[in-house]
Amino acid sequence: xxMSTPELxxxxxxxxxxxDKAFEEWEKRGFCGPANLPPFPEVLRGMTCGAQTxxxxxxxxxxxxxxxRCKLHGGLSTGPITQEGKxxxxxxxxxxxxxxxxxxxx
Numbered sequence: 001x002x003m004s005t006p007e008l009x010x011x012x013x014x015x016x017x018x019x020d021k022a023f024e025e026w027e028k029r030g031f032c033g034p035a036n037l038p039p040f041p042e043v044l045r046g047m048t049c050g051a052q053t054x055x056x057x058x059x060x061x062x063x064x065x066x067x068x069r070c071k072l073h074g075g076l077s078t079g080p081i082t083q084e085g086k087x088x089x090x091x092x093x094x095x096x097x098x099x100x101x102x103x104x105x106x
Contacts, residue, residue, distance in 0.1 A: 009068030
């Protein structure tokens with residue numbers, strides 16, 4: 001039985017949640033005795049990110065996060081949300097632009 005990438009990512013998340021729950025229980029016991037962690041599913045061994053790259057091929061990165069994606073395809077930044085964050089962001093742009101203009105002048 002072959003599973004598609006979304007199904008594998010869902011299984012990856014379930015395994016991660018079960019692992020965290022077992023670790024928390026072990027921590028509550030004061031790290032005494034065995035950890036009773038769930039076994040790693042064989043179907044997830046060698047799992048890759050699978051996101052579509054610019055070349056149109058699937059990403060082959062193996063180091064993936066809890067969401068099932070690699071560090072390059074984990075998701076987009078939402079950007080600044082608060083007024084303070086937006087103000088800081090606009091100031092950073094101005095600093096960068098001033099630096100490049102100063103650098104170009106002889």
